[in-house]
Amino acid sequence: MTTPRGEMLDTLTAAVQIPSITPTYPGEVYADLVGAEGEVSRLLAEVYAEAGAETDIFAVEPGRDNAVGVIHGTGGGRSLIFNGHVDVVPPGGASGWRSGDPFDGVVEDGWIRGRGTVDMKSGLVAQAFAARALHEAGVSLRGDLILQAVVGEENLENHLGTSAVLDRGYTADGAIVSEPTGGAWPLSVMAATPGLLVMRIEVAGKSSHSSMRGRMLCRPSTTEAVAASAIDRGFVIYQALRRLESDWAVTKFDPLFEPGHFTLAQWGVHPRLDEHGVRGVPPAGGGPGGRAQGDRGPHRARRRHRSLAARASAGGGMAVAVSGFAGRRDPSALRRGHRRP
Numbered sequence: 001m002t003t004p005r006g007e008m009l010d011t012l013t014a015a016v017q018i019p020s021i022t023p024t025y026p027g028e029v030y031a032d033l034v035g036a037e038g039e040v041s042r043l044l045a046e047v048y049a050e051a052g053a054e055t056d057i058f059a060v061e062p063g064r065d066n067a068v069g070v071i072h073g074t075g076g077g078r079s080l081i082f083n084g085h086v087d088v089v090p091p092g093g094a095s096g097w098r099s100g101d102p103f104d105g106v107v108e109d110g111w112i113r114g115r116g117t118v119d120m121k122s123g124l125v126a127q128a129f130a131a132r133a134l135h136e137a138g139v140s141l142r143g144d145l146i147l148q149a150v151v152g153e154e155n156l157e158n159h160l161g162t163s164a165v166l167d168r169g170y171t172a173d174g175a176i177v178s179e180p181t182g183g184a185w186p187l188s189v190m191a192a193t194p195g196l197l198v199m200r201i202e203v204a205g206k207s208s209h210s211s212m213r214g215r216m217l218c219r220p221s222t223t224e225a226v227a228a229s230a231i232d233r234g235f236v237i238y239q240a241l242r243r244l245e246s247d248w249a250v251t252k253f254d255p256l257f258e259p260g261h262f263t264l265a266q267w268g269v270h271p272r273l274d275e276h277g278v279r280g281v282p283p284a285g286g287g288p289g290g291r292a293q294g295d296r297g298p299h300r301a302r303r304r305h306r307s308l309a310a311r312a313s314a315g316g317g318m319a320v321a322v323s324g325f326a327g328r329r330d331p332s333a334l335r336r337g338h339r340r341p
């Protein structure tokens with residue numbers, strides 16, 4: 001007979017084995033991936049139903065289903081959301097995985113392996129089974145418990161996931177997101193989220209005969225360059241960004257985050273020379289007890305990057321552009337004593 005723990009592990013393994021890579025993730029082929037997120041949502045909705053929840057499966061974008069389960073309270077209590085995302089980032093080369101299969105979901109020595117196990121199918125499954133355990137134990141909560149499994153988190157598509165679910169009316173007094181955290185200590189309770197800005201920087205060069213390289217170096221023109229190396233200029237920008245990052249490492253602090261948390265990252269999973277993410281613009285208001293940064297973090301970061309680009313493009317008649325902010329998440333923090341308005 002399968003124990004509840006065994007059922008929970010089986011559900012997690014089944015969830016990990018669904019390759020629910022965000023279909024819009026840079027470098028991925030949408031048509032190959034769309035639909036898998038919804039499979040995970042439906043798997044979770046089954047557990048929500050077993051927990052006595054009224055379920056709702058819906059999509060803003062076809063094939064990208066969110067799942068919601070509402071366990072109605074008996075009345076007079078405050079409501080709570082359990083939220084998590086069903087999509088995962090691409091696994092990279094299969095050869096980098098011990099078994100050669102990033103989605104095998106194998107249980108080995110007490111560990112479950114596979115892309116998305118920690119971030120964050122284990123959290124989603126734990127939430128669903130916590131609700132089911134309450135139901136099986138005959139516990140009735142006074143407030144509503146609302147379970148949410150959402151799509152699109154890894155590419156900042158909250159309009160398809162969490163925001164869509166909230167807009168559909170599934171709101172509550174409080175929410176617990178079982179996203180793995182790595183703040184002051186691993187898997188700590190985080191009452192703040194840093195901002196994130198994803199941008200693409202394009203550097204244009206000017207083609208010429210290879211013999212023009214010397215003239216390019218020795219007789220730079222501020223109006224019409226005979227030739228220009230996009231790679232050289234790209235490194236100027238890269239080094240400026242690295243200096244800014246080093247500066248942030250010693251000037252931006254929040255007690256909830258490790259020193260050096262606020263960084264400029266080349267997009268972590270798919271390193272691309274032309275793409276940078278600004279991770280960890282400090283939380284608005286600095287978080288509980290944190291240094292107040294105001295809510296201008298992303299704007300300031302954006303201005304700073306535009307000015308870096310302008311500086312790198314000065315001289316040589318080259319076009320350097322911050323050609324669009326592919327995604328943006330504002331920082332936010334709960335304050336002590338926070339109550340739903």
Ligand SMILES: [Zn+2]
Pocket residue numbers: 085119120153179180
């Ligand atoms: Zn996550």
